[in-house]
Amino acid sequence: MPQTNQALLGEGEAAHRDIAGRTGDGSFVRIDRLTKRFDEVAAVDGVSIDIRKGEIFALLGSSGCGKSTLLRMLAGFETPTAGSIQLEGAEISPLPPYERPINMMFQSYALFPHLTVFENVAFGLKRDRMSRDRIAETVEAMLNIVQLKPYAKRKPHQLSGGQQQRVALARCLAKRPKLLLLDEPLGALDRKLREQTQFELHNIIKKVGVTCVLVTHDQEEAITMADRIAVMSNGRFLQVGQPHEIYETPNCRFVADFIGNVNLFDGTIEAVAPDHCVVATNGGRLTVGHGITGGPGMAVSVALRPEKIELSREPPADRASNCFSGRIADSGYFGRYSVYRVTLAGGMKLQVAITHSERNGDLFVSGEEVYATCQPESLVVLGA
Template structure:
């Protein structure tokens, strides 16, 4: 699974240069390390990002993702290793000499300037001719749909409009790479979701390489062609979002990306790619491409939507069955979340999609239920 990194779900476009042995990355992090005193922010990290790729760096606060972005932008220098853009080392190249631009979470708009003057600022600094500046600003305002707001000040704009001004200013100089550091963090949930698709469309229209830093899993999974999950200055997994979600490389990745139930188990036997696991919750049969050994301690990871929740006896043909009691219920509109306490004391989560407006026989608290799932529903993780 880690080799081909084909998407397991629907994909936005057919774009997989990382699977082409002849393709060379536009951006290369080559054994990069960054220390701040005794603290190691980035630890011997290597990574390639391709032309026209929308790449996401995902991880918790303090994992090193923003430091990595700042080193690429030129605001920090690596302690060790090298960063190359288009095959050329960026060591010693100041930020203003790099063919890339960075958009910050705060937007950093000039409050005394109009929208069009904010967008034009970098072009004026570069000494571009006035007629070219006007044409470029017009193009950028059209691109982000802000033509009617050109003469407004930032204080007269909504948060989403300010975000678009910052984006237009970042794109006006036509960088090879646009770096985005938590760019949607200041927006409310609905506007953030709308802006994610706008960014995707914009990136494809311009044909640029986007590198985004975020701690929002949904944001990374929605927009990115590939994502790197980081922890303590290292990369745990790099893959398309569907692969990270459906085939996490480790317990940490499974737990960090999306909702998951983790069941401690031991390999009892192996036969034709099927592992029989022994756990306090019961026996589990699971497909596994990994090399495992009988007696080996593992974790069985399964997503809530892969567990079928029902009352009464399980289906006769179901390969895996767990029984438990409804402990908590969370209604989210489109789905209802159920936390199920198993007889072993472990808690697993299942979801039911609310396809009907009224559910007269909704499963309730403290009700005895059955969970069934297929052999390929979960992932057996050795680490």
């Protein structure tokens, strides 16, 4: 699927679209055609990717897409059926977990309940036969980084969820791993704690400078934490790119739909020019601000993010933009912004998000006739 979709994009857009994410030299972790089958079902299906040193790389997908299996193969808990994993050029797939310079933070944190915070962090260091003084020094330094020094003598159950997570992180980092793996790092936290923790976690990882692979099903988490994201489905990578690339230039319907909210129009291409194209859709004729490699008559989808649409009561003066007329079907007030669903003339429902930039700004009410406009540059053509 993604291969055919790629062909649709203009050349400028396709330049950074190498699905394998090959970066040439800077490869630190190189995963090559990695496959894991469970009874003939491929959980991970021939995935290749290069991860750079110091990068935070997110595997994003819904449950069962293979992201956790991939992470567990990196940690050494699953043996690949085929393919290779190289760390700094050395093959690591035959090594057991305890011989890999890789540490993993588990979704449940997996803190040892019978040990104190100090002992938990020291656990991995003791296995390295480090001297007592060095261990104490390292543990102290780690607890300082995660700001838990006063809690050293506590047991895990005497800590809040956020603190437990930081202990788990400190325990991993104490081993000075070459690669840090995070399995749904914020999954076990309350909604309110998440936002704060997200930034803290990102800052700590960047401060330490460790290369990191994280697994998440939460697109917001991936977008805010990662330098690069791989969107996974059915054991394969659909798209690899920086967060803004994945969000603004998705390469297929699945990615567009998975990351954030999106309006998808079905249609056929009417005309193609180097810098734009025209698509006849179920929502009307749309001018899209980028060229494509397909020809007229081809079936495509057009993606439009809700926040890239403007609403007005009067028809717009600007003829160049795409304009739909419709009626507000329902609205939701979210404080920072409002979400409207607009029923278009053709019957399609358009989702629109309007930011409240003024305190007493105008709100639309259900049943009102409105005009929705968007710039050609806001639209992206995808494979049907």
